[in-house]
Amino acid sequence: MPSFARFTPLLSSLPATVPFVGPEAIERNRGLIVRARIGANESGFGPAPSVVAAMAEAASDTWHYSDPENFELKQALAAHLGCSPTNIAVGEGIDALLGHIVRMIIEPGMPVVTSLGAYPTFNFHVAGYGGRLVTAPYVQDREDLAGLLELVKRENAPLVYFANPDNPMGSWWNADAVAEFAEALPETCLLILDEAYCETAPDGTTPALSRLIDRPNVMRTRTLSKAYGLAGARVGYVITTPENAQAFDKIRNHFGMARISVAGALAALKDQAYLTDVLQKISASRDAISDIARANGLLPLVSATNFVAIDCGRDGAYARAIVDGLMEHGVFIRMPGVAPLNRCIRISTGLPQDMTLLAEALPQVLKTIG
Amino acid sequence: MPSFARFTPLLSSLPATVPFVGPEAIERNRGLIVRARIGANESGFGPAPSVVAAMAEAASDTWHYSDPENFELKQALAAHLGCSPTNIAVGEGIDALLGHIVRMIIEPGMPVVTSLGAYPTFNFHVAGYGGRLVTAPYVQDREDLAGLLELVKRENAPLVYFANPDNPMGSWWNADAVAEFAEALPETCLLILDEAYCETAPDGTTPALSRLIDRPNVMRTRTLSKAYGLAGARVGYVITTPENAQAFDKIRNHFGMARISVAGALAALKDQAYLTDVLQKISASRDAISDIARANGLLPLVSATNFVAIDCGRDGAYARAIVDGLMEHGVFIRMPGVAPLNRCIRISTGLPQDMTLLAEALPQVLKTIG
Numbered sequence: 001m002p003s004f005a006r007f008t009p010l011l012s013s014l015p016a017t018v019p020f021v022g023p024e025a026i027e028r029n030r031g032l033i034v035r036a037r038i039g040a041n042e043s044g045f046g047p048a049p050s051v052v053a054a055m056a057e058a059a060s061d062t063w064h065y066s067d068p069e070n071f072e073l074k075q076a077l078a079a080h081l082g083c084s085p086t087n088i089a090v091g092e093g094i095d096a097l098l099g100h101i102v103r104m105i106i107e108p109g110m111p112v113v114t115s116l117g118a119y120p121t122f123n124f125h126v127a128g129y130g131g132r133l134v135t136a137p138y139v140q141d142r143e144d145l146a147g148l149l150e151l152v153k154r155e156n157a158p159l160v161y162f163a164n165p166d167n168p169m170g171s172w173w174n175a176d177a178v179a180e181f182a183e184a185l186p187e188t189c190l191l192i193l194d195e196a197y198c199e200t201a202p203d204g205t206t207p208a209l210s211r212l213i214d215r216p217n218v219m220r221t222r223t224l225s226k227a228y229g230l231a232g233a234r235v236g237y238v239i240t241t242p243e244n245a246q247a248f249d250k251i252r253n254h255f256g257m258a259r260i261s262v263a264g265a266l267a268a269l270k271d272q273a274y275l276t277d278v279l280q281k282i283s284a285s286r287d288a289i290s291d292i293a294r295a296n297g298l299l300p301l302v303s304a305t306n307f308v309a310i311d312c313g314r315d316g317a318y319a320r321a322i323v324d325g326l327m328e329h330g331v332f333i334r335m336p337g338v339a340p341l342n343r344c345i346r347i348s349t350g351l352p353q354d355m356t357l358l359a360e361a362l363p364q365v366l367k368t369i370g
Numbered sequence: 371m372p373s374f375a376r377f378t379p380l381l382s383s384l385p386a387t388v389p390f391v392g393p394e395a396i397e398r399n400r401g402l403i404v405r406a407r408i409g410a411n412e413s414g415f416g417p418a419p420s421v422v423a424a425m426a427e428a429a430s431d432t433w434h435y436s437d438p439e440n441f442e443l444k445q446a447l448a449a450h451l452g453c454s455p456t457n458i459a460v461g462e463g464i465d466a467l468l469g470h471i472v473r474m475i476i477e478p479g480m481p482v483v484t485s486l487g488a489y490p491t492f493n494f495h496v497a498g499y500g501g502r503l504v505t506a507p508y509v510q511d512r513e514d515l516a517g518l519l520e521l522v523k524r525e526n527a528p529l530v531y532f533a534n535p536d537n538p539m540g541s542w543w544n545a546d547a548v549a550e551f552a553e554a555l556p557e558t559c560l561l562i563l564d565e566a567y568c569e570t571a572p573d574g575t576t577p578a579l580s581r582l583i584d585r586p587n588v589m590r591t592r593t594l595s596k597a598y599g600l601a602g603a604r605v606g607y608v609i610t611t612p613e614n615a616q617a618f619d620k621i622r623n624h625f626g627m628a629r630i631s632v633a634g635a636l637a638a639l640k641d642q643a644y645l646t647d648v649l650q651k652i653s654a655s656r657d658a659i660s661d662i663a664r665a666n667g668l669l670p671l672v673s674a675t676n677f678v679a680i681d682c683g684r685d686g687a688y689a690r691a692i693v694d695g696l697m698e699h700g701v702f703i704r705m706p707g708v709a710p711l712n713r714c715i716r717i718s719t720g721l722p723q724d725m726t727l728l729a730e731a732l733p734q735v736l737k738t739i740g
Binding site for chain 1: 435
């Protein structure tokens with residue numbers, strides 16, 4: 001049966017793709033069970049007990065739409081961040097917000113700059129609006145700020161994506177380098193500074209809000225999905241100028257936020273003691289992953305995130321064999337999609353039992369694939 | 371401070387609007403408290419206790435992203451509906467799905483047909499993609515099927531929106547009339563058949579799935595927000611051909627569904643006994659609203675939905691005064707936005723205590739405004 005005859009040429013040209021295959025699909029398709037869920041940079045440490053309680057309590061009010069203005073959440077975020085609520089736009093995870101930003105700026109054929117092998121969901125949205133990706137290779141497993149800037153100028157690009165810390169490599173630049181990059185951009189180019197992993201980074205990684213908050217060509221994206229352990233809640237936000245923040249109101253799904261998720265986010269922001277505790281656990285788990293990698297003759301990269309990229313020393317097919325092999329043991333991990341990053345596997349931090357499963361499975365897998 | 375200098379001309383032309391002002395904003399802006407929340411066609415009867423329990427239980431797993439393929443939910447919906455999971459696309463409420471559908475079809479300047487005064491959020495999305503709304507007036511407070519068809523043909527429109535039952539009037543057509551309308555459309559025009567309120571309609575209102583499911587120019591939208599009482603969960607779905615359903619994968623936010631919401635939806639579909647009970651309560655509450663209206667000299671319209679439109683017999687300013695006046699008493703209701711529908715107010719069904727507050731407040735308000 002054909003699809004509708006009059007979809008736009010752009011839509012018709014797109015593949016029906018999924019930016020990431022979920023572990024549930026892998027379980028279904030391969031008949032396997034995930035025992036260690038350490039592939040999607042979720043937080044196995046979970047949300048705080050206070051957050052779980054707040055969400056459970058909010059369940060009975062789910063017949064209410066959530067406040068379409070996200071007033072209370074913006075107030076809480078602003079108090080937490082030290083900015084004004086008018087500097088904030090809220091959405092269903094960073095993924096939704098990235099889609100909105102691309103839509104705001106990109107018309108078919110326009111160039112968009114990112115790093116080769118950076119966040120696939122951003123690329124998905126660029127393709128979805130007909131943008132043309134122009135990519136700078138990673139240099140020494142870091143996004144190349146100078147290379148990105150050069151491409152922006154060469155292409156007169158209206159949009160550039162840069163994540164700090166980076167996914168999938170876990171690398172980072174210091175705050176000054178990031179701010180200087182933002183300040184060097186032409187004002188005709190908007191920077192998406194994706195700080196999904198800012199909580200897990202060393203001090204000095206994240207530019208002060210005040211340094212960039214008045215720049216109309218900077219939008220910083222953050223999330224409750226990573227360190228706060230709320231991936232399934234879908235709560236992301238943008239920090240930018242009030243005028244830019246208001247632009248989201250022109251196109252967003254005003255009633256798109258789940259009410260329980262907002263209750264969870266409010267509780268999570270309040271429980272900073274729990275966050276501090278989780279950050280220590282993430283750090284310890286990064287060390288554990290790195291130790292396991294080294295014990296197996298692999299090279300862990302230094303990471304500022306809740307995952308560790310591990311250089312397996314060979315090509316993408318070899319790394320893929322490790323990823324697939326670990327899944328046979330119930331250990332779900334992922335890997336970068338593009339060479340030369342795809343010589344690596346990417347393992348999310350997790351509970352001690354996850355590390356035990358990884359430590360047991362990895363040598364067996366390496367032995368099997370030879 | 372200016373916004374970013376290089377937003378698209380389309381974005382720059384849009385107002386920063388909210389399709390509906392939430393009751394929370396009204397409370398904040400007017401310093402009032404909502405005591406009867408009967409304005410947004412939510413379900414004061416709430417989700418089933420089994421649903422609340424399922425969501426509370428799911429809270430601790432919120433660190434997992436929800437399955438991006440929505441496999442289990444599609445299976446459950448398909449079993450419930452009697453179609454294939456491949457006929458279904460899932461999204462963050464019908465609102466999100468409407469946005470996707472408009473995006474699939476509409477390029478700037480293209481005509482889109484709807485009824486004058488129908489769902490504002492659909493119009494919001496049409497404006498957001500640069501479409502040109504062409505509207506048929508309601509006839510006798512019903513959407514005018516013949517008028518819509520005529521406009522589609524006159525404009526060679528690629529998209530038409532029709533809700534059955536209708537919001538904001540609560541009116542409806544029978545299944546045959548709806549199916550014949552769908553079958554009479556040129557195959558170059560896609561029908562969005564919005565059935566958000568199908569559960570509350572009389573038998574014979576909703577065309578059998580089998581009659582329309584093979585038509586590539588029909589997409590039916592449904593939701594867990596209304597009769598199922600899960601407005602705050604954001605779970606909507608589209609029923610269409612497999613090829614059309616797959617088109618959503620080209621552009622949707624694959625990880626956009628909240629995990630607890632999906633758990634709630636699965637539990638809600640299982641608890642059909644609770645739904646049956648709620649439908650009786652909705653019917654009784656429609657009668658209660660109608661009685662209150664008549665007791666105050668106003669004319670309730672017959673409704674197939676979880677709300678009642680009430681003809682107040684004068685103009686939009688008069689109806690607005692009633693809406694605003696009721697809010698002074700803590701009774702939150704809404705009204706249609708466009709003449710001549712805006713001679714009406716629109717009151718959602720609710721609990722007996724909501725009806726009591728309404729019955730107390732309405733005569734006082736009518737007396738005050740004279």
